[in-house]
Amino acid sequence: MIKNYFKIALRNFSKHKLFTLINIIGLSIGISSALVIYLIVHFDFTFNQSFTDGDRIYRIVSNYTFSGEEAHNRGVTGALPEAMKSVSGVAISAPFFTLSQPNVLIPAKSGVPVKFKTQDNVVIADSRYFNLFNYSWKAGSAKTALNEPNQVVLTTDQAKKYFPSLSYNQMLGRTVTYDTLTTTVSGIVEPLKGNNDFTFHDFISHASVSSNKALQNEIRPENWGGTTSASQLFIKLSPNITVAHIEKQLNELLKKNNPPKPSDKGNTRNFTLQPLSDLHFNGIYGTFDTGASRSANKTTLYGLLVIALFLLLLGCINFVNLTTAQATQRAKEIGIRKTMGSSRVQLIIQFLSETFLITLIAVIVSVAIAPVILKLFADFIPQGITIDILGHPDLIIFLFILTIVVSLLSGFYPAILLSGYKPALVLKNQTAANSNKTRNAVLRKSLTVLQFVIAQFFIMATVLVSKQIYYALHKDLGFKKDAIIVINSPWKSRTVSRNQVFMNKLKAIPQIEIIAIGKDAPSSSSSNSTEATYKDGKKDIKINLEEKYGDENYINVYKIKLLAGRNLRLSDTSRGFLINTTCAKIFGFKNPKDAVGKLIDNFNGDTKMEIIGVVADFYHESLHSPIKPLAILTSKERYNNGTFHIALKPQSAGGNDWKKAISAMESAWKEIYPEDDFEYHFFDENIAKFYDAEQHTSTLLTWATGLSVFISCLGLLGLAMYTTNLRTKEIGVRKVLGASVTQIVTLLSTELIILIVLAFVLVTPLAWYAMHKWIQNFADRTTISWWVFILSGAGMLLAALCTLSFQTVKAAIANPVKSLRSE
16 A cells, blocks of 8 residues: 555656656755754753763853953963862862963984973863863873873873874873973873863873962962963762752852952952853853863854754745645546545545655755755864764654655645645636635645745845844954964964064065054954943942053054044053053043043053043944943063964055065064964954854845745745646636736735735834844944835745746746636
8 A cells, every 4th residue: 555655756746847846846845954054053962061070060160240240251260170179069070171282292213302382171180070071081090190200191182293103002101291391191091072062181180289380370270360271170960969059159259268458349250150051052151271261152043943943844835835825737537536535534635645745755855955055064063073874863753754844744635735626626716716615725825925924034144144244244343353464473482582583574664664562463262351440539430441452553553543632652561551441431521631630540450640641432342242341451571472463565566565565574473482472463354254154144044035935935936836827717817818928027026025015014113123132232333223124025936936937927928728728
């Protein structure tokens, strides 16, 4: 019986090749999207799930409130790990410290050590780390591997990288030098299984800190005041211990060892516990100070699921419309089969088997093209996502469930509709006449409206996101961003003399207009801030002041406008600084000139400094954040700063000036810093990176829009085919009576155009609300213009008219003699 069902299905597919092809294409698009999005979502939601008692593992994080502003840090004070001994209810406490990209030296037989530059994922830890997390040991033991100073444990991948020709046991006792710290290998472990954020591969013993002054200065194991994100602390709670119980003890420890000062009034600081399950998704704290760390966004992942659901739904609606469009062509087949004894259940099974076969083909096509899609979106799909069906049983289960669900969603209604035809009416050819008078037509039209609601929503969202990105990238940010190169000198080999020599060599390059040396650019992802108080004679105005460091050329490189006072001088290091307009207004100065010469107390703790000038406001972060009060200072020793800000002269007609300048910079770099790689970046590219997430969203929406419009137009084509097939004789009669092609096309298109207009009316308020909520993420944002909706609606209408014309014009120019024949 089942064999016969599939034979009939294949015969029907062969007879209706165009319908079958369109159905497969529509479903393949929806299923491919669902498959790729499933891989992305499943990848992120399975992070950090493989640890024993993972629900009892937490990270201790730090939170601050300063002058009403919140700040967060994923690290803890250096003294907390040792103090954890007095906290009850903690089964395991595992601190570690992330080293900042050390250079690694491995001895070689030639006598010249092999160098591995700037290695990420190197941490200082002890045996407690391996007791908390589930590593498998290939050589050495967790009990002894990190007990002594100057020991290191490597993962198998890193060990093979350092010692490619040795076995794991032979690696024990070998020497690995991290910058100036020489260690011996005491253990080899397998990397953690499954998706996880713990990608560390070099573990230096914590006992090394006691004999290394440089590490002591970084970790500061007795310090209760400062916090660094590199110093992290994970704990495992004992059974039946609450988070509140631990947090209370932690904050009592903090208060005892670092009691608040009178000047801290209004400022708060506390420790909280972050669940391990939240580690991968919390962008406020992030994961680790490593190059491989990344945080996922649950809102984005849920948004991807919604897009997948919509595209899948569009494919199913498209299938329903196309199947019902050809229903009249199969009416006599159904009538004859019922007359010959087929039951309705048998017919339903037959039609569902046809749907299942088409869906199965679509799934196979989707699996085949999924690697191409993954490669196409490789720029913003997390690394590590692959489509390996044999290696991931969950993927087989997902595809099986998807096939069944799509088959039922797509095939159930057409199966019920087609199997319900009455033989007597079918054989009298009354099915087509009656079908449009039933609620089936209403349902079909409703599905079409839903298709175009989804498609137009995507179009409107894409246009607005693109509009906001364009606004952000082209807005006057208050500084020059073009033709500026930023170079960071290597902090490990940085010296005053080296920086000074490098600066002199840069000045000799003819293509360079002006150079400044300082720290961060005017707009950057990193920031420094300090406390400052202005006494206006009536009250003390205390604020948190963002800091930018540069020399006398800093504001000239970036063309920052000086509104009042004078520019920085090298002698201003402990005397004066510049503020922005926002800061001047907060201090109560209506005119920038009024702020010049005023003294600020408690600057950087206890320094009294003078405002020597006021600059125009500029955005020192992305447009997501408002402009904050800001100070521009110069350092006591300008060449201690490590960032060179280089403004290039305009390019000549040949367009090679900048290439020559960069080549000259690289030559100077190799001469001054031969042990470090030359790296530079254009400042405007850094600005664009602020909006990477929005760029990715825009790209994703563009694809979703294109696919949704395409699928919707396929559905519209199906409805047009249904309408023209239903009204074939009417069209013939009208042509015989003198109707023109234009009149017939208008007649056939009007009803469908009304459906598209109805969809526009329904989707516009929904789209406006969703876009209004999204754009609130920006402190400075574009307007939600009326033309966004009109343009989107007009675009959809144009696409629909082009689709309709394919079928309606064909029907309108057909020979009426063929339409009016009974046989």
